[in-house]
Amino acid sequence: MRSLCKVLIVDDEMLVRQGIKHLLDWEQAGYSIVGEASNGLEALELVEELQPHIVITDIVMPIMDGEKLVRIVKERYPAIEVIVLSSFSEFDYVRSTFQNGVADYILKPKLEAEYLLSILHKTASKIEGLGIPVKEERSEETQIAQAIDKMLSGYEAEITSEIIRRRFPYPTFLLLGVNLSPVKDKLEKRQIEKSVSQYLHHLRSGQAEYIKLESVPGTLLYLLNANDPWTDRIEQLIQDLSHISQQHEQAEGLHFIISDRFKDFRQLGNVYSKQVETLKRYSFYLPAYPVLEAGHLPAIPARAQAIDMAELIEGLKRKQFQKSFSFFLEHIHQKSLDYETDIFEFKSLLGNFIFNVTNTLSKLKFETEPLEKRKYDYFRQIDQAVYARDAIQLIEEFIQEAEGITRETDTSTNPSFYRLLNYIQEHYAEPITLTEVAKKFHFNASYLSSYFSANNNEGFSEYVNKVRVEKAKEMLVTTEESISEISDRVGYSDQSYFTKVFKKMTGVSPSQYRKEQVQENQNI
Structure with missing residues (x-):
């Protein structure tokens, strides 16, 4: 019995591919769909791998169109026949594909089962050693596979209960x-x-x-x-x-x-x-x-209300940058907890934010050329983000860049940041955390972390530890309190953790530091 004629379908529209796949009972007609591709480049890889007898391809596709695909296929695999799908308006393109050796074409409005089958038979008859494919009885495995394929594509399956x-x-x-x-x-x-x-x-x-x-x-x-x-x-x-x-x-x-x-x-x-x-x-x-x-997913928290982008832009116009950026970050963090949020909508919101911030800062006469250059990079990376958290991280990076631009343009000191440093200096002995300080200064915690790093050489935690260690060094030299007491007084409830942080920042343990300082003072 002659083998089935192998067919590859190429079209950038999934619905068209699915329609062709379910237009015929392919195996019973003597054909087998061995693969499908959404553009010419994908199709070339499959042609090499699957070696189809016939390729059915659209003309207008992204990345590599059907015209170029036909030319390359006929150059590399002259035995493979190609049938082109086209609309009435694309006939000039079809004419050029005939010059490259296309076997036939089908106008999409005429894409009906009987007509498609006649074109396939006519094309298959040109293939040496194949002729018109022979119908064959489908095995039960084939019927199962076809039924599954139809159901996954949204069609009803015809298969017996037996x-x-x-x-x-x-x-x-x-x-x-x-x-x-x-x-x-x-x-x-x-x-x-x-x-x-x-x-x-x-x-x-x-x-x-x-x-x-x-x-x-x-x-x-x-x-x-x-x-x-x-x-x-x-x-x-x-x-x-x-x-x-x-x-x-x-x-x-x-x-x-x-x-x-x-x-x-x-x-x-x-x-x-x-x-x-x-x-x-x-x-x-x-x-x-x-x-x-399914049925065992985490609870969805209270849904975030839609953000008012016009209000956010007004805040930027009033140069309330920290408040506006913090508000937006808090919103998207909240929105990302709702896993039912449409992904396209979520990513579009982030892209819209980048566009509006860049545009508004430009109108405020800030030097936005660096942001303009990076803007489309951010759009692309957000579109490709695997997780919401990856996309949010990109927004945090963008905000750091925007903050840098506003600081460079306005060289005056940043009173909000100095208030933040003073607060840490005054409250270092308390169990101070990023989240608590963020609430105190009306920041989103994630934004505060980015904002702090952008304004300081150390991150938030590193700076808190630096302040505490400096205070501890002073107490080790000027008091006779135990290491445990000093650890507690500078904000560490765990002495071993205090010792670890101290040694990491000074190179010696607290007791060794005290001993060295005493010896140094005695030698003076």
Whole structure:
């Protein structure tokens, strides 16, 4: 029996790709979709790897368009036939692809099953040794795979209950996902997949089955089928997945996702779209959760009210920079605790803040050229941020730059900062913390940390320790109090920690420092 004709689909619109995939019963017609790509560059990598017989490609795509793709494919792989998809307005581009050896074209408005099949047959007949592909009966595994692919794409699956029962003998299902989109290293991705596969193979030794689903880019997805009861099994599953995550701690952004259990195989598409995809989005705000399980998520705190950007800009115009920046940081920290916040909305808010601050400072005649140069860098990095905390860190860096510009332009002393230093000098003996001082001066704690570092050579904690150690050095020389008493008087409740900090900053222990100072005074 002749093998199936292998087809690669290339289009930058996912809905178009999905539409083509589900337009025909491909295997029954004698064809097999071996891959899909969203631009010409991705397609070239897949062509080399998969060696398709036919490539169906759009014309207008980002990164590498269909015209260039056709030219390169026909140069490198002349035996591969190419069918071009186009709109009426793109016919000039289509004409140029014919010069490069394209087999045929299809106008998108005419993309119907019967017409597509006729073009495919005509094109396949040109391929030496292939001819018109022969229809073949689909195996049960193929029917299962096609049903899953349809359901994940939002379509209803046509498959008999008998086939489902034979492949999945147990009453309960769940979906296990591994979000690999943020993992950049290809070798690391393969290692993660190997770890998960080995674990699931071991799991299979009990009353459980699993199948890897192939249809979700950027995500390893498995359908698990097991016997009841599930409670102990799920608890063990979470522990084991957490352990796998720790083994791959270099793979930033690795999250395992567990859906609710469900009884009907045909619910798979609904569970995927409403739970797995949702939990993938939640992981942006929940970096501390290597395993996210539907129905077992942290409570969402009180939702932050929408920020009034016009009010923030007015504060900047009045040169209330610290207050405005602190207010915004406090808002986005609060907003990041709500993992249901739309990621695009969150990132857009940060980009809008950068744009408005830069624009307002420029109108106030500050020298904003450094910010203008870095602005698009910030936009790009925020867009690529794996977690909300990464995006917030970029905003903190931007604010430090903005603060630097306002200080350089206004060379007068910073009274707010000196009040802050004086407060630490007066209260060093108390259990002083960044959070408490931030409240005292009406700062957001994260902003205060950035603000302090930007205005001083040391960070907040380093400066507090410096003040305390200087006071302790004075007491060690001028009093006979014990090390424990001095430790307590300068704000350290733990003498061993005081000794550690003192030695780190002076190079000697408190007792050694006292001894050296006494000897030095005696020699004078």
